[in-house]
Amino acid sequence: MKRILSISMTLIATIVVISCTQKKTNTIIITKKNKQISAVPKTRKMGDYTQTRTVEWVGNKYIIETQLMADPSLPLAHDGEVCYYDNRIALKIVRADSSVFFEKTFTKSFFKEYVDNMYFNDGALLGIVFVQAKGNHLIFAASVGSPDKSSDEYIPLILKIDNLGNVTVTKDNLLDTKDKNLEDEDADGE
Numbered sequence: 001m002k003r004i005l006s007i008s009m010t011l012i013a014t015i016v017v018i019s020c021t022q023k024k025t026n027t028i029i030i031t032k033k034n035k036q037i038s039a040v041p042k043t044r045k046m047g048d049y050t051q052t053r054t055v056e057w058v059g060n061k062y063i064i065e066t067q068l069m070a071d072p073s074l075p076l077a078h079d080g081e082v083c084y085y086d087n088r089i090a091l092k093i094v095r096a097d098s099s100v101f102f103e104k105t106f107t108k109s110f111f112k113e114y115v116d117n118m119y120f121n122d123g124a125l126l127g128i129v130f131v132q133a134k135g136n137h138l139i140f141a142a143s144v145g146s147p148d149k150s151s152d153e154y155i156p157l158i159l160k161i162d163n164l165g166n167v168t169v170t171k172d173n174l175l176d177t178k179d180k181n182l183e184d185e186d187a188d189g190e
Contacts, residue, residue, distance in 0.1 A: 043083045045070040046124065046147055057133035058163055062101065063094045064130050064138070074107060077124035077147040084147035086124045093138065093161070102165050108144055114171055115144045115155045123147065126154055136163040141172065 050067045070085035077084045086108055093102040108115075108125040115123070124147040131139045137160045145154025156172035 043072075043076060043085055044147075045085055046087060046126070046149065051129070053130055055130070055133050055138070057138060058136060061096045062138075065092045065094070066090070066128055066130065067092075068127060071107075078122045079146050079148040079151065082148070084124055086147075087126070089125060089128050091128060091140075102161055104167070106142075111142065111144050111155075111157060111169060114157055114169055119144050119146075119155055123154070128159060137161065142169070 048067075048069045050065065052063060052065045054061055054063050056062075067090040068087050069090075071088040072085050074086040074088065077086045089106045091102070091104055091106065092100065095101050106125065106128060108120065108123070111125070112120055123145050126143040126145055126147075128140050128142045131141050133139070140159040140161070142157040142159045143154040144157070145151070158170050158172045160168045160170075162168075
């Protein structure tokens with residue numbers, strides 16, 4: 001009986017030792033997720049640029065210089081998420097003798113009567129680009145719209161400067177994809 005008791009005690013001691021040393025290893029690790037602090041987007045520029053072109057117009061050569069620059073003093077433009085500085089565009093037309101024929105700085109407010117409130121309040125002056133010299137007019141394409149470069153939301157405008165320096169603006173209602181022959185026929189009145 002002593003023998004059975006001693007074997008039983010040894011067996012119980014072995015079971016106790018084995019059960020205490022073989023703890024289940026837990027592979028689940030629980031940690032707290034750090035709160036992501038969203039960076040407040042800073043106000044962006046749409047990109048400053050200067051363009052200079054020489055054109056033949058009313059029998060003389062002219063140099064057209066267009067300079068677009070972000071202006072922090074103007075109200076900010078928004079695309080829904082990000083704020084942008086609105087642009088100021090300086091347009092200068094110089095005669096061949098280096099005298100200045102035309103010089104004006106444009107902001108979005110110059111085009112207010114040609115754009116709706118949404119584009120005027122949240123949009124930006126996107127650009128003024130020389131298109132052609134036709135008759136006694138220099139013709140430029142201008143646009144006011146979403147400041148996001150990947151957006152195609154804008155109001156196309158036509159800015160004309162005549163040989164006396166008068167400026168006229170109209171909305172551009174023609175699509176760029178329109179057939180060139182149809183445009184010529186429309187201009188001829190046929």
